[in-house]
Structure formats: structure tokens, C-alpha cells
Amino acid sequence: MSIDTDTARKVAHLARIAVKEEDLPALAGELSAVLAFMEQLNEVDVEGVEPMTSVTPMRLKRREDVVTDGGIQQRILKNAPDAREGFFAVPKVVE
Amino acid sequence: MSGLNELTIAAARDALRTGETTSADLTEACLAAIEGAGALNAFVHKTPEIARERAAAADKRLKAGDAPAMCGIPVGIKDLFCTKGVPSQAASNILKGFKPEYESTVSQQLADAGAVMLGKLNMDEFAMGSSNETSCYGNAVNPWRRGNEDAALTPGGSSGGSASAVAADLCLAATGTDTGGSIRQPAAFVGITGIKPTYGRCSRWGIVAFASSLDQAGPMTKDVRDAAIMLQAMCGHDPKDSTSADIPVPDFEAALTGDIRGKKIGIPREYRMDGMPDEIEKLWADGTAMLKDAGAEIVDISLPHTKYALPAYYVVAPAEASSNLARYDGVRYGHRAKLAQGDGITEMYEKTRAEGFGHEVQRRVMIGTYVLSAGFYDAYYNRARKVRALIKRDFETVFADGVDAILTPATPSAAFGLGEMADADPIAMYLNDVFTVTVNLAGLPGIAVPTGLDRQGLPLGLQLIGRPWEEGDLLNHAYVLERAAGFVSKPAKWW
Numbered sequence: 131m132s133i134d135t136d137t138a139r140k141v142a143h144l145a146r147i148a149v150k151e152e153d154l155p156a157l158a159g160e161l162s163a164v165l166a167f168m169e170q171l172n173e174v175d176v177e178g179v180e181p182m183t184s185v186t187p188m189r190l191k192r193r194e195d196v197v198t199d200g201g202i203q204q205r206i207l208k209n210a211p212d213a214r215e216g217f218f219a220v221p222k223v224v225e
Numbered sequence: 226m227s228g229l230n231e232l233t234i235a236a237a238r239d240a241l242r243t244g245e246t247t248s249a250d251l252t253e254a255c256l257a258a259i260e261g262a263g264a265l266n267a268f269v270h271k272t273p274e275i276a277r278e279r280a281a282a283a284d285k286r287l288k289a290g291d292a293p294a295m296c297g298i299p300v301g302i303k304d305l306f307c308t309k310g311v312p313s314q315a316a317s318n319i320l321k322g323f324k325p326e327y328e329s330t331v332s333q334q335l336a337d338a339g340a341v342m343l344g345k346l347n348m349d350e351f352a353m354g355s356s357n358e359t360s361c362y363g364n365a366v367n368p369w370r371r372g373n374e375d376a377a378l379t380p381g382g383s384s385g386g387s388a389s390a391v392a393a394d395l396c397l398a399a400t401g402t403d404t405g406g407s408i409r410q411p412a413a414f415v416g417i418t419g420i421k422p423t424y425g426r427c428s429r430w431g432i433v434a435f436a437s438s439l440d441q442a443g444p445m446t447k448d449v450r451d452a453a454i455m456l457q458a459m460c461g462h463d464p465k466d467s468t469s470a471d472i473p474v475p476d477f478e479a480a481l482t483g484d485i486r487g488k489k490i491g492i493p494r495e496y497r498m499d500g501m502p503d504e505i506e507k508l509w510a511d512g513t514a515m516l517k518d519a520g521a522e523i524v525d526i527s528l529p530h531t532k533y534a535l536p537a538y539y540v541v542a543p544a545e546a547s548s549n550l551a552r553y554d555g556v557r558y559g560h561r562a563k564l565a566q567g568d569g570i571t572e573m574y575e576k577t578r579a580e581g582f583g584h585e586v587q588r589r590v591m592i593g594t595y596v597l598s599a600g601f602y603d604a605y606y607n608r609a610r611k612v613r614a615l616i617k618r619d620f621e622t623v624f625a626d627g628v629d630a631i632l633t634p635a636t637p638s639a640a641f642g643l644g645e646m647a648d649a650d651p652i653a654m655y656l657n658d659v660f661t662v663t664v665n666l667a668g669l670p671g672i673a674v675p676t677g678l679d680r681q682g683l684p685l686g687l688q689l690i691g692r693p694w695e696e697g698d699l700l701n702h703a704y705v706l707e708r709a710a711g712f713v714s715k716p717a718k719w720w
Contacts, residue, residue, distance in 0.1 A: 133595075145547060145594040146554075147587055148575035157591070160651065164592055167652050168536045171608050174615065181610030182617065185424050185438060185668030186693070190467045205326040209558035218556050221570050 319581025329431025
């Protein structure tokens with residue numbers, strides 16, 4: 131499966147990574163090469179095989195559904211590039 | 226005492242307990258070695274104040290007789306581990322300036338055991354790479370060189386800074402993480418020991434996530450005994466990681482009996498790759514003979530799906546990465562792009578991620594996005610997960626047949642030159658993981674042990690793969706191999 135420029139543009143957008151229009155053909159080429167490598171997987175007979183969900187056959191632990199932490203707003207906001215009045219600030223989302 | 230930074234953990238522990246040396250002295254020796262090793266670019270954030278403070282506290286504990294094995298031991302921490310108040314960037318520009326408000330479980334356990342953090346170590350960006358060339362800090366450099374050449378070689382990746390620092394005696398040991406071989410390949414490239422434990426042994430909490438079903442932390446050390454000692458301090462159940470195994474951790478050092486008589490060692494025929502250099506071939510044969518001489522039974526085994534491990538890995542790992550790395554959106558931490566007039570939140574995401582992620586990370590995130598996207602999920606992602614189940618089944622079959630450990634080469638070659646792979650396609654770089662990646666896919670423990678030098682004088686390593694949760698037995702096999710190989714070479718100091 132080869133990736134064309136349009137698909138590369140679509141994938142970049144889905145991944146929310148800005149790619150310049152002139153860089154799309156090279157990106158498409160790189161992605162195609164990696165996908166071609168993955169095509170080998172089609173040689174394998176996977177009939178009746180369940181896809182692996184967990185490498186260790188153990189149930190995920192469950193914890194008590196209780197509050198264990200909180201009141202650390204300042205610490206949570208400390209690394210934010212833009213925090214105002216106790217909130218993360220972002221460009222306007224709703225018109 | 227001179228060369229305190231050259232000590233093993235075991236030797237330093239004994240000297241600390243007898244009062245022959247102090248953690249303060251060990252720490253100063255390492256800090257001085259780090260200061261003199263800028264050319265290796267291994268330590269990217271130094272923390273001498275924290276180190277001196279912890280060394281003083283460790284010396285108090287040692288005096289009081291309350292000293293676990295790691296107490297007072299100076300170590301380096303891979304930049305992937307979140308360390309409270311200390312930059313933790315995963316070698317990425319997107320986490321520039323990020324200082325976690327919390328400490329990873331593994332680094333906390335080491336601190337609780339009295340270990341002394343010297344600083345943060347270089348690595349490939351988000352642990353994606355096999356040569357430490359994708360780091361935002363620039364390349365880490367291998368202390369080893371080819372013969373008398375002065376070309377800079379890669380220390381491997383992604384834990385390249387950890388490997389370089391331990392091999393150059395800048396610290397007694399270091400933490401690494403391994404998603405496809407990122408502990409074992411660099412360990413082999415610099416002539417040290419590195420173990421990736423069974424998936425679930427070490428808590429992943431507070432370690433920047435790459436591919437959550439594959440990531441495991443582990444120690445990188447000067448020998449096998451040190452690996453046992455440090456792994457002991459790093460692992461154990463953690464309620465904060467739901468995949469962390471709630472099973473007892475045995476005494477790994479006590480498992481080093483040196484006796485493997487009657488053990489069955491599997492030699493997988495599928496690891497004999499076309500075009501394998503004869504030096505690697507010989508290293509492997511020599512290692513096999515050493516284990517046989519130690520009384521083990523050698524058996525030929527088949528792991529028929531080996532060939533499909535790399536392509537399966539390069540579907541599963543990017544898929545998980547694309548999901549894990551979605552959190553870098555310029556909102557909660559790290560870098561945010563400067564926006565133009567009229568830019569909305571989508572432009573903010575897209576520009577931030579284009580500026581913050583390096584090329585290889587962008588490529589893997591996009592591959593992952595593609596294989597998870599509607600219409601391709603079954604063809605790529607689900608198929609890869611099925612192949613992964615078959616790869617795991619291959620191992621289960623040979624273990625059920627009584628095999629105790631599997632011996633393979635650790636890497637397809639010795640360390641290569643920095644920049645040498647720049648024009649190669651990404652697949653050529655991915656081939657570095659060909660012997661190690663199966664172990665991550667199957668969740669097994671694996672260890673790289675240095676056993677020889679190539680004809681240019683560079684270290685080469687072998688890998689042993691163990692049964693799940695049998696790290697003690699695996700370490701014992703590695704211990705036998707280490708003693709038989711008698712690898713004692715060190716890089717000549719040029720830095």
C-alpha cells in the first residue's frame with residue numbers, strides 16, 4: 131500500500147502535526163517505505179488467532195473508587211505554557 | 226583511594242559498609258569524572274546539589290547501620306524518568322522547561338534505597354532511536370573508538386547516555402528503559418551489562434510513555450552482580466501502575482550461584498540471519514561453548530515467527546506512541562508554538578507539535594496514526610497484534626519443552642559511526658533491534674552481556690532470554706557467561 135501526497139496530508143492532519151506542502155511528497159515516500167516493510171505481515175497465517183491485548187495473563191488491578199489526592203491546582207498548572215486565573219489558557223475554541 | 230568512580234556497585238557497597246570509603250567521596254569522584262567528560266555528552270542535566278545532599282544522608286544511614294545495598298551508590302537517571310524539580314524532557318524540545326512536580330516510582334525507589342542521583346542522561350527523543358542521534362541535546366558519544374581512529378561512534382540507543390556514562394565510569398550504574406532493545410543494544414555497544422526485566426516487574430509510573438505494552442525500565446551496570454543488585458531496588462509492585470505485577474521479588478543476587486549444570490539452553494535457528502558477520506557468528510558459537518562447558522545442555526530450537534517481529538513491532542510501537550504522544554498539545558506542559566493572528570486551537574496543536582517533535586518522532590507518530598485510522602486498523606494494527614500473539618506462543622512452546630534460557634547475539638554488529646546511517650532508510654536503522662525486539666513483544670526478560678571484542682577492538686555482546694518472572698535464573702546464566710568470557714576491557718580514555 132503506497133501513500134500519496136493527499137494521504138500524507140490527511141495523516142499529518144490527523145496527527146495534528148503541521149507539514150509544509152512542499153515537504154509532503156518526501157513524507158509520503160518515507161511513510162510508504164515503512165508501510166512496505168510492514169507488508170511482510172501479510173505472509174503470516176493469522177486465521178483464528180486472537181489479537182494480543184496484554185502480554186501478561188493477569189487481570190488489571192482495580193483500586194477503590196475514592197478520592198486520594200487533590201487541592202494541588204497550583205502544582206498542576208505550574209508547567210503550563212499559559213495559565214490564567216487557575217485555568218489552562220488556550221486560543222478561543224467556541225465562537 | 227583513587228578511581229572510586231570505577232568501582233562496581235558491589236565493591237562500593239562493601240567499601241561503604243566497612244567504612245573504607247564514604248558516599249560523599251564516591252559522589253565527588255563521579256562528579257569530577259562527569260565534569261571532565263563533556264565530550265561524551267552523556268549527562269545532559271547535572272544535579273550536583275541533589276547528589277551531595279543525598280550522599281550526606283546516605284553516609285548517615287551507613288553510620289547508623291541502616292543501609293540497603295544501593296545506599297550511597299552514585300547513579301545516573303535516563304532523561305525519560307520524571308524526577309521532581311529536575312528537568313525531565315525525554316530528550317525532546319516539546320518538553321523543554323518541564324520540571325515534574327512528582328517523581329517516577331523507579332527513581333523514587335532508588336532514592337529510598339539511598340542511591341545518589343548525579344543527573345539526567347542523554348537518550349533518543351522519546352526513546353525512539355537506536356543511535357542516540359534523535360536527541361534534542363545532540364548525540365551522546367561512545368567512549369570506545371575503532372583502533373586508533375578518532376571517528377566518534379554511537380553508544381547505541383535509545384539509552385545511549387546511560388551506556389556511555391557507565392562505560393566511561395562517570396557513574397557506578399544507570400537506569401535505562403527498553404521498548405525494543407533500548408537497554409540491551411546500547412549495553413552491547415559499550416561493553417556493559419543491561420537487563421530488561423519481565424514486563425510488569427518495574428513500575429512504569431512517572432516514566433514518559435513511548436509504547437505502554439512494551440516499555441520496561443531496567444539497570445545498566447558494569448557487571449551482572451550489579452545488575453542483580455540494582456534491579457532488586459528498581460522492581461516491585463506499584464498500585465499506581467495497573468500493569469505492575471503484584472508478585473514477590475526474589476533475592477536476585479542470591480540467585481548468582483554460578484551453577485547452571487543440567488540447564489537447557491536453546492539456540493534459535495531463525496536468529497542466524499543472512500549476511501550475519503562472521504565475528505558475530507563466532508561470538509555466538511563461543512558463548513554457546515562456554516555455557517556447554519559449564520554443564521548446560523545445548524538444544525537447537527525454532528522460533529518460527531522471528532522474521533515478523535520487526536514489522537509487527539513497527540506497527541504496534543508507533544500505534545501506541547501516536548496515542549501516548551497525543552498529550553503533547555502545548556496546553557499543560559512544555560513547548561507551545563507562537564501563534565499567528567487568527568490561529569485557533571487546531572493551528573496551536575499542529576504548530577506546537579511540528580516545532581516540538583523531531584523528525585523520527587513525527588514519522589512514528591504519523592505511522593501510528595495511519596495504522597490506527599479507519600479502514601487500516603484491521604489490516605495493520607490488528608494483524609500485528611495477532612502476529613505478536615504468535616511470537617509469544619513461539620517462546621511459550623520452547624519454554625514448555627523445558628528450555629531454561631535462550632542464547633542469541635545482542636546486536637547484528639558492533640557500534641557504528643555517528644552519522645554513518647544518516648542516508649540509510651529508516652528500516653536499516655530499525656534492523657539494530659532485530660535480536661532484541663522479540664523479547665519486548667513477548668514481555669520476557671532479556672539481558673545483554675559483553676563477551677568479546679571485534680577485530681577493530683570494539684565490544685560485542687550476547688543476549689540471554691529467560692522465562693517470565695525468572696530474572697534470578699536468567700541473571701545466573703548471564704553470570705556464568707560473564708565469568709567464562711572474562712571480558713575486562715575498558716575504553717582507552719581520550720575525552
